[in-house]
Amino acid sequence: MVDDSTRKTLSSIPLLQIRAGPREKDVWVQRLKEEYQALIKYVENNKQSGSDWFRLESNKEGTKWFGKCWYMHNLLKYEFDVEFDIPVTYPTTAPEIALPELDGKTAKMYRGGKICLTDHFKPLWARNVPKFGIAHAMALGLAPWLAVEVPDLIEKGIITYKEK
Amino acid sequence: MSHAIDELQAIIAELKSELDEQKTSSRQAAAHRERIERMSAEVVDSNPYSRLMALQRMNIVKEYERIRDKTVAIVGVGGVGSVTADMLTRCGIGKLILFDYDKVELANMNRLFFTPDQAGLSKVEAAARTLGFINPDVRIETHNYNITTVDNFDRFLATIMESGTVAGQPVDLVLSCVDNFEARMAINAACNERNLNWFESGVSENAVSGHIQFIRPGDTACFACAPPLVVAENIDEKTLKREGVCAASLPTTMGITAGFLVQNALKYLLNFGEVSDYLGYNALNDFFPKMTLKPNPQCDDRNCLLRQKEFQARPKPVQVKEEVVSDEPLHATNEWGIELVAEDAPPSSNPEPAAPAMEVGQGLKLAYEAPEKSSDDAAAATVTAADETSLEDLMAQMKSM
Numbered sequence: 001m002v003d004d005s006t007r008k009t010l011s012s013i014p015l016l017q018i019r020a021g022p023r024e025k026d027v028w029v030q031r032l033k034e035e036y037q038a039l040i041k042y043v044e045n046n047k048q049s050g051s052d053w054f055r056l057e058s059n060k061e062g063t064k065w066f067g068k069c070w071y072m073h074n075l076l077k078y079e080f081d082v083e084f085d086i087p088v089t090y091p092t093t094a095p096e097i098a099l100p101e102l103d104g105k106t107a108k109m110y111r112g113g114k115i116c117l118t119d120h121f122k123p124l125w126a127r128n129v130p131k132f133g134i135a136h137a138m139a140l141g142l143a144p145w146l147a148v149e150v151p152d153l154i155e156k157g158i159i160t161y162k163e164k
Numbered sequence: 165m166s167h168a169i170d171e172l173q174a175i176i177a178e179l180k181s182e183l184d185e186q187k188t189s190s191r192q193a194a195a196h197r198e199r200i201e202r203m204s205a206e207v208v209d210s211n212p213y214s215r216l217m218a219l220q221r222m223n224i225v226k227e228y229e230r231i232r233d234k235t236v237a238i239v240g241v242g243g244v245g246s247v248t249a250d251m252l253t254r255c256g257i258g259k260l261i262l263f264d265y266d267k268v269e270l271a272n273m274n275r276l277f278f279t280p281d282q283a284g285l286s287k288v289e290a291a292a293r294t295l296g297f298i299n300p301d302v303r304i305e306t307h308n309y310n311i312t313t314v315d316n317f318d319r320f321l322a323t324i325m326e327s328g329t330v331a332g333q334p335v336d337l338v339l340s341c342v343d344n345f346e347a348r349m350a351i352n353a354a355c356n357e358r359n360l361n362w363f364e365s366g367v368s369e370n371a372v373s374g375h376i377q378f379i380r381p382g383d384t385a386c387f388a389c390a391p392p393l394v395v396a397e398n399i400d401e402k403t404l405k406r407e408g409v410c411a412a413s414l415p416t417t418m419g420i421t422a423g424f425l426v427q428n429a430l431k432y433l434l435n436f437g438e439v440s441d442y443l444g445y446n447a448l449n450d451f452f453p454k455m456t457l458k459p460n461p462q463c464d465d466r467n468c469l470l471r472q473k474e475f476q477a478r479p480k481p482v483q484v485k486e487e488v489v490s491d492e493p494l495h496a497t498n499e500w501g502i503e504l505v506a507e508d509a510p511p512s513s514n515p516e517p518a519a520p521a522m523e524v525g526q527g528l529k530l531a532y533e534a535p536e537k538s539s540d541d542a543a544a545a546t547v548t549a550a551d552e553t554s555l556e557d558l559m560a561q562m563k564s565m
Contacts, residue, residue, distance in 0.1 A: 015547070036555065036558035041547075092464060
């Protein structure tokens with residue numbers, strides 16, 4: 001279902017406890033704290049293992065998230081803006097992560113640059129409600145997507161390295 | 165030189181008159197008929213309702229004209245939703261409320277309803293124009309936004325609760341014609357919260373199966389009660405490659421699903437025939453499974469539980485002969501061998517009761533395993549919100565990483 005390295009990454013991200021969506025104003029703040037704690041831990045883990053690959057921040061309400069993610073290919077760093085909304089039905093349904101600048105460049109995307117997830121993602125998410133959070137969605141959804149799609153897009157010449 | 169100019173001017177004049185002619189004739193073709201105050205049963209070629217009103221004479225529907233007092237909200241105006249809107253418009257529905265945030269694309273032309281010249285228009289706008297042309301008696305309201313975001317969800321709720329036939333009243337029925345789980349769950353949450361009946365509909369991503377499901381909060385299973393029930397296609401999962409595109413689609417499967425959806429919506433709105441709780445369609449072998457799903461007493465949606473309690477407290481109509489204790493068959497006939505069995509999976513170490521495993525009817529399967537209360541994929545520590553660090557500090561910490 002999930003490869004060993006993803007499983008290992010996943011197991012080192014803290015699980016969340018509070019089942020609350022953005023419409024449940026009071027409890028949502030608690031959930032949001034858990035989200036940030038898990039994300040901070042995940043980024044720390046990544047830094048330690050030399051696989052740092054994204055930054056995220058949110059609006060004050062924690063309903064809109066944005067940041068950057070990057071992928072190393074042949075020693076070059078390809079960076080993309082990442083954004084998503086927290087759906088009203090969160091955490092029952094996972095956030096739909098989008099890379100708007102790649103919209104229209106690959107078939108493995110839905111409108112607005114939302115990444116196409118594998119058949120495994122949603123069942124796995126569903127079985128882990130409410131324990132999985134944004135950090136898990138990044139690790140299980142976006143990371144494998146980048147690993148498959150970015151090298152392919154580079155090879156096809158659809159994206160090219162930009163000097164920063 | 166001047167001769168050449170004269171010649172060109174003559175050509176321009178000729179082309180101008182040709183263009184004017186074209187414009188007039190297309191305007192005539194696009195001429196709208198006047199609105200009709202009352203549906204008439206008179207059988208004349210000029211009466212757009214004569215064949216519908218004939219349903220009364222044939223004792224199928226009593227007072228067909230009641231359809232003009234009905235308001236239906238259609239969420240998702242794609243392959244299924246647009247055809248659904250088209251059918252309801254031709255049936256003379258009182259009011260349609262359309263929700264979609266997508267634009268018409270040439271990639272949609274393998275489905276029905278939209279035309280290539282509409283590419284680039286918002287789906288709701290393009291649909292409203294065509295529908296208004298087909299039947300000017302139908303009131304059409306459009307909403308161009310994604311209902312799953314926090315702000316838009318409240319607008320969606322307000323609309324379905326207050327934009328009914330009589331202002332301030334809820335719509336009569338919500339039809340879900342969306343293409344994703346998130347939007348379905350959002351509609352489910354809204355209808356559970358506000359106690360509105362709705363139909364879920366869907367076509368599989370490989371285009372060879374479809375289904376409709378009637379959800380009456382508290383009475384039948386809501387969309388969160390169990391993993392989505394899909395029609396099993398008997399295709400080896402491993403042969404199902406997902407390379408290249410996210411989804412396939414066929415106008416046939418979508419048209420059939422829309423037909424099922426509107427047929428059952430009409431039966432419900434006009435009170436004739438028997439409304440199916442779940443009707444599936446397997447295109448590969450033309451198989452149509454039918455079943456009823458009871459709500460899950462452990463549903464994760466607390467509004468669903470609330471509606472279940474209300475439903476149980478409500479007196480039932482006398483003719484319901486299925487009112488039996490749980491260890492007896494729920495249905496007199498069970499053509500498809502549908503049964504509910506107790507959880508037979510290995511016992512969970514978690515004290516929380518697991519949702520009962522469902523044995524679904526022949527030709528049906530759950531889209532995925534029911535959520536397990538214990539996790540096998542991650543044995544990580546949990547975070548606790550009781551932590552003293554404030555949210556602001558956490559946000560700042562994340563930002564400074």
